[in-house]
Amino acid sequence: MGRPLAITGLGAISAAGRSAESLSAALATGADGLRLVTDPALPLTASFPTGAVRDFHPPGSRNAALALVAAREALAAAGLSNLAGVGLAIGSCTGGMRESEACYLSRGSQEPAPVFTHHLIGRIADQVAQELGTTGPLTTHAEACASAACA
Numbered sequence: 001m002g003r004p005l006a007i008t009g010l011g012a013i014s015a016a017g018r019s020a021e022s023l024s025a026a027l028a029t030g031a032d033g034l035r036l037v038t039d040p041a042l043p044l045t046a047s048f049p050t051g052a053v054r055d056f057h058p059p060g061s062r063n064a065a066l067a068l069v070a071a072r073e074a075l076a077a078a079g080l081s082n083l084a085g086v087g088l089a090i091g092s093c094t095g096g097m098r099e100s101e102a103c104y105l106s107r108g109s110q111e112p113a114p115v116f117t118h119h120l121i122g123r124i125a126d127q128v129a130q131e132l133g134t135t136g137p138l139t140t141h142a143e144a145c146a147s148a149a150c151a
Contacts (some may be wrong), residue, residue: 015052016036035050061123063124071128083134
């Protein structure tokens, strides 16, 4: 049998809430955070409701930055500061939707662009672990529409 596992802190950032507590409260009232988005980098979102986190424009990978916000909240809730041996589990549907959509719109059906080498779903966990300095096991789980493709 493996070593015991404990989930000691939760973190979240989503269209419906910017913390685990605010997301839980929004879901309890039936709020979903979906809306039409006007974003030049994601022009297709103006056509149908999208669950995008508002006013969040980090440099680099947006997905990794979102994961880092949630991870920092979880660590603070857990009261952890020494991350030696601490593992990291992330759920995501892509490694970079903004970059993927921009590339698709500019390249069409051409061969995949080199930018996709940084979009691997596991890349997010790698970036967050590197930023936080965790040294335990890393895992990334496919969520939403990506779940069937990974099944």
